[in-house]
Amino acid sequence: xxxxxxxxxxxEVRKGPWTMEEDLILINYIANHGEGVWNSLARSAGLxxxxxxxxxxxxxxxxxxxxxxxxxxxxxxxxxxxxxxxGNRWSKIAKHLPGRxxxxxxxxxxxxxxxxxxxxxxxxxxxxxxxxxxxxxQMCDAGDGVDQPYSPTYSGNLxxxxxxxxxxxxxxxxxVEDLWTLP
DNA sequence: AAATACCCCAACCGCCGCATA
DNA sequence: CTATGCGGCGGTTGGGGTATT
Numbered sequence: 001x002x003x004x005x006x007x008x009x010x011x012e013v014r015k016g017p018w019t020m021e022e023d024l025i026l027i028n029y030i031a032n033h034g035e036g037v038w039n040s041l042a043r044s045a046g047l048x049x050x051x052x053x054x055x056x057x058x059x060x061x062x063x064x065x066x067x068x069x070x071x072x073x074x075x076x077x078x079x080x081x082x083x084x085x086x087g088n089r090w091s092k093i094a095k096h097l098p099g100r101x102x103x104x105x106x107x108x109x110x111x112x113x114x115x116x117x118x119x120x121x122x123x124x125x126x127x128x129x130x131x132x133x134x135x136x137x138q139m140c141d142a143g144d145g146v147d148q149p150y151s152p153t154y155s156g157n158l159x160x161x162x163x164x165x166x167x168x169x170x171x172x173x174x175x176v177e178d179l180w181t182l183p
Numbered sequence: 184a185a186a187t188a189c190c191c192c193a194a195c196c197g198c199c200g201c202a203t204a
Numbered sequence: 205c206t207a208t209g210c211g212g213c214g215g216t217t218g219g220g221g222t223a224t225t
Contacts, residue, residue, distance in 0.1 A: 017193075017219090039210070055211075056194070091213060102213075103193080110215095111191055 014048040018057055022047060023179055026054055027062055060101045064180060067099035071108055076161075079105055080113065116161055 014022075029045035035058070038051030047054060060066070071079075075097055082093040090102035090109075097105065 015195075037210070050195095051210075052196095052212090053194080060193075088214065106214075107192060115190090 013050055015053075018061075020179070022049070023057070023062060026058060027179055030058065056103075060103045062176060062179070065099055066101060066176070068104065068176070071100075071112075075100065076108075076113075079109065083109065083113075 025045050025047055029041065033041070033044075035041070038055045040051075042049050042051050042054045045054075049057075061068075078097060079093060082096055086092055088106075090106045094100050094102040094105050
């Protein structure tokens with residue numbers, strides 16, 4: 001009773017982690033037909049996933065040009081700079097970081113930078129920082145390329161901090177490279 | 184050696200805007 | 205002009221792994 005997510009083959013929609021098989025199907029299908037309408041792509045490919053799920057998987061993980069892990073200090077700096085300018089416009093920020101996805105940047109921000117800021121600046125009185133939720137989406141919209149006077153607490157203090165190096169020992173899981181090197 | 188707490192990443196959900204019928 | 209569908213975005217959650225006690 002462990003390795004059976006559902007089993008029900010007739011289940012309409014599959015959820016949860018992607019299997020290597022599903023990844024391969026998706027990669028092969030896109031390699032042959034290209035990206036299209038995701039919903040029909042999912043069906044045509046024989047995947048019991050929603051179009052959204054397929055798109056997310058492809059964009060965030062399977063695409064050949066996607067880089068994962070090891071955010072460099074330069075990238076970190078850029079992220080902080082762009083976030084200072086645009087707030088939580090992750091997709092916008094991601095466009096300036098080739099190979100990085102909005103999801104990854106978002107995760108990076110929340111897990112690393114946000115915490116770092118919190119530690120560096122424990123100001124209880126000020127509603128401080130992490131205009132993460134409310135404010136950002138309201139104040140810095142306006143337009144592409146328009147520099148908004150968005151000033152988070154770390155402004156003026158943009159400098160990368162040392163990041164722990166993740167060891168890539170994915171023995172239990174396949175990596176994207178594995179998938180792409182398959183015949 | 185075992186248990187607990189913490190951290191990180193992948194994936195899902197809901198909302199919004201745009202395009203097409 | 206209105207309704208429907210799709211894609212995209214941001215926020216949130218759950219699971220797995222690692223570190224610490």
